[in-house]
Amino acid sequence: MSLRVYNTLTKRKEEFVPQVAGEASIYVCGVTPYNHPHIGNARPFVTWDVIKRYLRKSGYKVKHIQNFTDVDDKIIRTANQEGVKWSDISNRYIDAYFKVMDQLHVERADVYPKVSEHMDEIIHMIEVLVEKGYAYPLDGDVYYSVERFEGYGKLSGRKLEDMQAGARVDIDERKQKPMDFALWKSAKPGEPAWESPWGKGRPGWHIECSAMSLKYLGETFDFHGGGSDLIFPHHENEIAQSQACCSNHDSFVKYWLHNGFITINEEKMSKSLNNFFTVLDILEKYPAEVLRFFIVATHYRSPLDFSDERLNEAARSLDRLKTAMENCMELEKHAEGETSEISKSLVDAAKQAKADFYAAMDDDFNTALALSSMFALAKEINVYYNAITTGKITHAKEDFIIARDVYFDMADILGILIDVREGKQEENQEMVEDLMKIIIELRQEARQNKDWATADKIRDGLNAIGVTLEDSPTGVRWKK
Numbered sequence: 001m002s003l004r005v006y007n008t009l010t011k012r013k014e015e016f017v018p019q020v021a022g023e024a025s026i027y028v029c030g031v032t033p034y035n036h037p038h039i040g041n042a043r044p045f046v047t048w049d050v051i052k053r054y055l056r057k058s059g060y061k062v063k064h065i066q067n068f069t070d071v072d073d074k075i076i077r078t079a080n081q082e083g084v085k086w087s088d089i090s091n092r093y094i095d096a097y098f099k100v101m102d103q104l105h106v107e108r109a110d111v112y113p114k115v116s117e118h119m120d121e122i123i124h125m126i127e128v129l130v131e132k133g134y135a136y137p138l139d140g141d142v143y144y145s146v147e148r149f150e151g152y153g154k155l156s157g158r159k160l161e162d163m164q165a166g167a168r169v170d171i172d173e174r175k176q177k178p179m180d181f182a183l184w185k186s187a188k189p190g191e192p193a194w195e196s197p198w199g200k201g202r203p204g205w206h207i208e209c210s211a212m213s214l215k216y217l218g219e220t221f222d223f224h225g226g227g228s229d230l231i232f233p234h235h236e237n238e239i240a241q242s243q244a245c246c247s248n249h250d251s252f253v254k255y256w257l258h259n260g261f262i263t264i265n266e267e268k269m270s271k272s273l274n275n276f277f278t279v280l281d282i283l284e285k286y287p288a289e290v291l292r293f294f295i296v297a298t299h300y301r302s303p304l305d306f307s308d309e310r311l312n313e314a315a316r317s318l319d320r321l322k323t324a325m326e327n328c329m330e331l332e333k334h335a336e337g338e339t340s341e342i343s344k345s346l347v348d349a350a351k352q353a354k355a356d357f358y359a360a361m362d363d364d365f366n367t368a369l370a371l372s373s374m375f376a377l378a379k380e381i382n383v384y385y386n387a388i389t390t391g392k393i394t395h396a397k398e399d400f401i402i403a404r405d406v407y408f409d410m411a412d413i414l415g416i417l418i419d420v421r422e423g424k425q426e427e428n429q430e431m432v433e434d435l436m437k438i439i440i441e442l443r444q445e446a447r448q449n450k451d452w453a454t455a456d457k458i459r460d461g462l463n464a465i466g467v468t469l470e471d472s473p474t475g476v477r478w479k480k
Contacts (some may be wrong), residue, residue, distance in 0.1 A: 001362045003058065005223075006301060008231060008256040009155050013364055018222055019254065024060040025221035026052065027213040027253075029230055030067045030112070033093035034074040036278040037100055039306055040262050040269060044227050046292055046415070047259050047300040047365075049106045051223075053413050054361050065216045066109040067209060068094055070116050071202055076191055086192050087116070100279040103288040105415045113212045115203065119194045121211040122203045125245055126183045126196075134244040138174055140186030140199040144206075146179045149240040155256060156232035181237055183207045206237035214242065220251040228258045259300045265307045277306070286311050289419060293318045296367040296414050317375075318416070324378035325417045327385040328404045330477060337394020346384045350403035353377035357410055367414060374410045381407060389470065440469070440476050 003016040018024055028048050031041050048064075055062050070090035079086040115122070126142055129135040134148045146152050152160050163179055182204035187193035193200040213221065219242075226235065235256065242252045261268075264275040282291055285308075294314035298304045353373045360369035381403060387393045411417040439458060446454040459469055462478070470477045 001359055003362045004364060005255050005257060006364045007254075008258050009253075011157075014255065016222075016255065018060070019220055022059065022061060024055045024062045024223065025217045026062065026064045026223045026225065027209070027217055027221060028064070028066045028109070028224075029209060029226035029234070030069065031093075031097055032069040032072045032074060033090045033097060034072065034078045035093060036096050036280050037093075038269070038276060038278045039264075039282060040227065041097075042100075042104060042279050042291065043262055043295055043300075043304065044225060044259050045101060045106050046104060046295045048225055049415055050296055050367060050413065051225075051257075051365055052107065053415060054365065057409070057413055063217065064109040065111050065113065065213065067212050068097075068112055068114045069205070069208060070094070070114045071192060072115075072205070080190060090114075090116075096280075100283065100288075103283065104279070104292050105288070105418050107415075111216055113216065115208045116192075118208070118212055118215065119203070121215050122207055123184075123194075123196050125207060125211045125214070125241070126203075128245050129183065129241065132244060134240075135183055136176065137198050140201060141182060142184035142198055143175055143180040144183050144237070144241060145176060146181070146240065147177055149244055152240055153236065155236050155239055158232060158236075181206060181233065183241075206234055207241060209234070210238050210241040210245070213238075214246070219246040219248060221253060223255050223257060224253040225257045225259075228261055231258055257300075260303045263303060263305045266305055269306075282311075286315065289416060290315045290318055293416050296416065297371055299364075299366050299368045301364070302368075321374060321378050321411075322417060322420055324381040324407065325411065325420045327381055328400075328407060329421070331385060331388065331395060331400055331404075334388065334395040334397075336397050337388075339396040339399060340387075340393040342384055342387050342393050343396035343399035346380050346403045347399045349377055349380040350406040353380075354406045354409070361413070370410070370414070374407070374414075377403065377407055377410070436467075436478050440478065443469070444476065 004013045005016055006013050026048065028044065031037060045066075048066075052062050052064055068090070071086070075086050075089050079089045082089070126135060129144065130137065130142065133145075135142055135144050146160065153163070160179065183206075184196060184198055184203055185201050186198070187200040187202070191202065193202055213224070224235065224238075239252055243249050246252070263269065264277065267275060269276055279291070290311060291314075294306075294311055295304070297314060297317070353376050356373040356376075357370045360366040360373065363369070384400070384403070388395050408421065411421065439462070443455050443458040446452075446458070462469060467478055
């Protein structure tokens with residue numbers, strides 16, 4: 001089965017045919033760094049991280065661009081409130097973005113262009129649009145003439161006449177039409193500004209992504225992504241700008257992919273409702289791997305409702321997958337044995353799980369369905385592990401390695417269980433490990449001395465705080 005993706009532009013699933021054979025080009029709208037990233041920011045970046053991992057696993061060479069809107073009204077307002085430079089604010093929260101995304105195992109894009117570093121490209125693109133008659137200067141500002149672009153509204157499905165009829169009276173009545181949008185804004189006191197043919201000023205929001213995607217990916221590229229809230233007006237305006245500017249007016253982006261909205265306890269996230277959560281807020285209560293799993297457990301186009309209950313449920317589900325990963329790592333310590341019916345069944349289950357997993361991912365990156373395949377294989381791995389630790393069978397390493405590699409492959413694509421596999425420890429984990437060694441040794445001494453009451457007391461006490469002891473041929477293993 002070939003990869004099929006849902007294209008927002010055509011409103012249907014289409015087979016992915018790259019612009020360049022064996023390569024995939026991606027532009028994702030990044031954050032405006034005026035505050036810490038919130039849960040709504042995390043979803044698109046985790047989503048595109050999974051998509052990028054899957055494309056690479058499928059053999060594509062991926063080029064991934066993601067911008068920072070580091071010149072913006074909100075950044076300027078925050079800087080003025082704090083009495084610092086606008087660049088101090090943007091740099092502070094760009095660092096904050098990378099800190100939490102690294103914790104979520106979101107791999108870095110190839111380039112992170114900033115608006116402030118691409119003024120030449122932005123000004124040049126506006127000049128071309130003015131020269132072609134798609135834009136008009138007005139007292140130091142420059143506006144895009146929406147009526148000049150045939151097909152405006154094709155991404156969002158809106159009709160220009162309906163939008164104009166329903167448009168509110170704009171503050172700037174100088175514009176030719178209410179729906180015209182700013183490409184360049186003249187300088188105002190207390191704002192950063194750059195020299196341009198129209199006087200000192202700064203770019204409007206929409207032009208930046210058109211200019212930067214053109215620079216790094218060319219006139220036509222494969223994927224453009226972001227949240228559903230960007231479909232209109234941001235991405236609609238990008239299409240109008242980019243297609244009007246470029247030589248081939250029918251080209252720009254082949255596949256538009258948009259992730260669904262996030263709600264908080266089934267309400268829209270809003271500071272006014274006091275249900276606005278930054279990623280930092282969430283990571284104070286939950287491990288980063290739980291938040292990532294929570295995001296990938298729902299198909300990217302579906303709405304995602306955020307709540308403590310759902311995060312706790314995600315944590316429990318992830319623990320089931322984690323147990324299978326830990327069992328895989330434990331089995332690598334066991335000596336070679338013989339093939340058995342159980343080990344053959346494990347291989348069959350791995351092959352089926354792999355086929356199902358890739359079929360789900362080929363169907364518009366359906367991570368929710370792909371995860372069900374991973375759970376199915378995890379169950380078989382645990383059955384195999386228990387058969388070995390109870391002495392029913394010996395360890396058929398060749399069969400096991402087939403299943404292990406499939407399981408690790410799934411985890412790599414989804415970007416989960418990375419800390420478990422790499423042996424990274426939580427805070428104070430080393431001390432906990434040392435304490436558990438002492439407790440296990442004390443229990444073993446009690447058993448050797450036939451002091452069953454003490455041994456049982458230790459075991460039951462650990463069970464009461466959520467710690468399980470497992471006896472195996474390689475020794476006693478504990479887990480939460």
